[in-house]
Amino acid sequence: MKRTTLLSLQIAVGILLLIVWHLLTTVKFGAKPILDPFFFSRPLDVLARVWKDFYAGTIWRHLGITLLETVLAFITGAIGGIVFGFVFARGEIVAAVFDPYIKAANALPRVVLAPIFMLWFGLGIWSKVALGFTLVFFIVFFNVYQGVREVSPTILANARMLGMNERQLLRHVYWPAALTWMFSSLHTSVGFALVGAVVGEYLGSSAGLGYKIHEAESVFDVTGVFAGMVILAVFVIIIDTIVTAIENRLLIWRPQAQSTTAQG
Amino acid sequence: MGESAQAASAAVALRGVSIAFLLPKGGTYPAVAATDLVVAPGEFVAIVGPTGCGKSTLLNVAAGLIQPSTGTTSIFGRPLAGLNAEAGFLFQQDALMPWKTALDNVAVALEPRGVPRKEALERARQWLDRVGLSVFVDRYPHMLSGGQKKRVALAQILIRDPRILLMDEPFGPLDAQTRQIMGNLLLDLWAQDKKAVLFVTHDLEEAIALADRVVVMSAGPAATIVGDTAIDLGRPRDIAEIRTEPRFHAIHKQIWATLRGEVQKAYAQGEGRRA
Ligand SMILES: Nc1ncnc2c1ncn2[C@@H]1O[C@H](COP(=O)(O)OP(=O)(O)OP(=O)(O)O)[C@@H](O)[C@H]1O
Numbered sequence: 315m316k317r318t319t320l321l322s323l324q325i326a327v328g329i330l331l332l333i334v335w336h337l338l339t340t341v342k343f344g345a346k347p348i349l350d351p352f353f354f355s356r357p358l359d360v361l362a363r364v365w366k367d368f369y370a371g372t373i374w375r376h377l378g379i380t381l382l383e384t385v386l387a388f389i390t391g392a393i394g395g396i397v398f399g400f401v402f403a404r405g406e407i408v409a410a411v412f413d414p415y416i417k418a419a420n421a422l423p424r425v426v427l428a429p430i431f432m433l434w435f436g437l438g439i440w441s442k443v444a445l446g447f448t449l450v451f452f453i454v455f456f457n458v459y460q461g462v463r464e465v466s467p468t469i470l471a472n473a474r475m476l477g478m479n480e481r482q483l484l485r486h487v488y489w490p491a492a493l494t495w496m497f498s499s500l501h502t503s504v505g506f507a508l509v510g511a512v513v514g515e516y517l518g519s520s521a522g523l524g525y526k527i528h529e530a531e532s533v534f535d536v537t538g539v540f541a542g543m544v545i546l547a548v549f550v551i552i553i554d555t556i557v558t559a560i561e562n563r564l565l566i567w568r569p570q571a572q573s574t575t576a577q578g
Numbered sequence: 579m580g581e582s583a584q585a586a587s588a589a590v591a592l593r594g595v596s597i598a599f600l601l602p603k604g605g606t607y608p609a610v611a612a613t614d615l616v617v618a619p620g621e622f623v624a625i626v627g628p629t630g631c632g633k634s635t636l637l638n639v640a641a642g643l644i645q646p647s648t649g650t651t652s653i654f655g656r657p658l659a660g661l662n663a664e665a666g667f668l669f670q671q672d673a674l675m676p677w678k679t680a681l682d683n684v685a686v687a688l689e690p691r692g693v694p695r696k697e698a699l700e701r702a703r704q705w706l707d708r709v710g711l712s713v714f715v716d717r718y719p720h721m722l723s724g725g726q727k728k729r730v731a732l733a734q735i736l737i738r739d740p741r742i743l744l745m746d747e748p749f750g751p752l753d754a755q756t757r758q759i760m761g762n763l764l765l766d767l768w769a770q771d772k773k774a775v776l777f778v779t780h781d782l783e784e785a786i787a788l789a790d791r792v793v794v795m796s797a798g799p800a801a802t803i804v805g806d807t808a809i810d811l812g813r814p815r816d817i818a819e820i821r822t823e824p825r826f827h828a829i830h831k832q833i834w835a836t837l838r839g840e841v842q843k844a845y846a847q848g849e850g851r852r853a
């Protein structure tokens with residue numbers, strides 16, 4: 315399928331859904347529409363609210379805070395995951411000793427930690443960063459661990475025969491192998507960093523997108539909730555696009571779906 | 579030349595080398611029984627034998643990648659401890675770093691020598707040119723054909739100018755024409771500075787066409803060397819043309835008489851996957 319055809323179909327589906335939503339909440343059967351706008355809002359109301367949020371400029375602060383939390387959670391989680399992933403993959407004994415604890419910590423639903431983090435780090439951004447960290451850390455950790463452990467023995471033997479010492483092996487073999495695995499989970503881990511931020515805000519804070527949604531919810535402002543979700547969705551799409559661009563740049567060496575010059 | 583004098587001057591000398599693998603369920607598998615193998619400096623030796631007999635194992639011992647259970651390995655008269663720093667090893671499987679371009683894969687081989695990166699890249703370019711890949715320097719391994727990857731691997735090893743080349747069925751997965759091209763390329767490069775070569779192959783014709791000496795290994799377990807034939811064909815050779823010479827056929831017939839028995843033995847043991 316051509317790119318333009320695909321894009322127009324994608325847009326058509328979105329518009330169709332919006333029209334259905336609009337009709338269900340505006341066209342009256344008897345006294346009331348089929349769906350009560352109090353519970354379901356209306357697309358045009360939501361759009362107007364989004365517009366108002368941006369026009370008044372109040373939303374930027376919230377967006378900025380959520381973005382900051384996401385980025386910090388991702389960076390700290392990724393660094394922690396990479397360091398521990400390397401140490402565990404290269405140190406058999408450490409890995410064996412800590413194995414049950416890692417598994418237990420990973421199996422724990424992270425949301426239960428949110429209140430504790432709030433006690434420890436307060437209602438500001440750091441409790442959200444901490445929550446995002448616990449989510450990102452394990453994804454990156456397991457991927458880096460796997461990546462280092464599963465380096466092809468032939469590539470390793472070849473590098474050794476070329477005379478590489480441990481530092482050179484780390485730089486030319488282990489590190490790129492680990493990065494591959496890390497980047498293969500980049501979308502997931504960035505997504506989880508955002509989940510950590512928004513859930514943290516939702517459970518207790520005074521700023522951020524999660525807070526906005528929670529605030530609207532607590533006064534039964536369904537339009538406000540939907541507006542928050544729309545902004546969040548657009549935000550996620552933009553971040554994901556950036557991640558894809560970074561990924562394509564860093565993993566150009568990876569075999570892609572065959573790219574030929576044939577028109578398809 | 580006496581035994582010891584010969585060993586002292588040899589590029590590779592395996593003496594009484596045997597290898598037994600520990601099996602995960604306990605017990606051992608005696609892959610190679612006490613074996614002597616000597617490669618003189620500048621000599622091209624090919625090893626043939628039925629599949630699973632221990633050719634790769636023996637080559638890995640010469641590379642220092644495997645410790646023999648008994649026996650000694652010496653390289654230019656010095657006992658081998660750890661990896662064989664004098665040797666370049668061409669693996670049967672793909673061993674290039676997939677995250678590096680052809681150029682970087684070759685250039686990185688000079689990093690352990692402390693060659694500055696700029697000079698390393700320059701020399702890597704020259705080597706890729708020499709193996710006929712000057713247009714492909716910026717390609718990643720997955721964008722290269724099997725034969726092209728082997729050439730990059732060859733450049734990666736030769737750029738370090740090792741005194742010994744260890745090659746484990748390097749042209750195994752290639753088609754017949756590409757094997758001939760690669761074989762001629764190898765002979766050309768070898769003729770320039772005559773490194774000692776230990777070349778494992780399952781293709782007897784290839785072994786005869788390339789080597790000064792063809793060594794036949796017996797079927798495992800406890801494989802050992804059962805044949806050692808000097809190849810008195812002139813050089814320089816062309817891999818394709820030399821196969822039509824009567825002398826080639828005579829040698830082939832002679833070695834095949836030994837090899838055939840071993841291959842059949844291997845098959846009888848249910849070991850044979852290919853001849
Ligand atoms: N790590 C190992 N543990 C146990 N047995 C092994 C191990 N490595 C190799 N062997 C056995 O040792 C024997 C020799 O193996 P080797 O790889 O040297 O064979 P080969 O002659 O190179 O065969 P091919 O021509 O198929 O490459 C085989 O029977 C193999 O099963």
Ligand SMILES: [Mg+2]
Pocket residue numbers: 633634635746
């Ligand atoms: Mg083998």
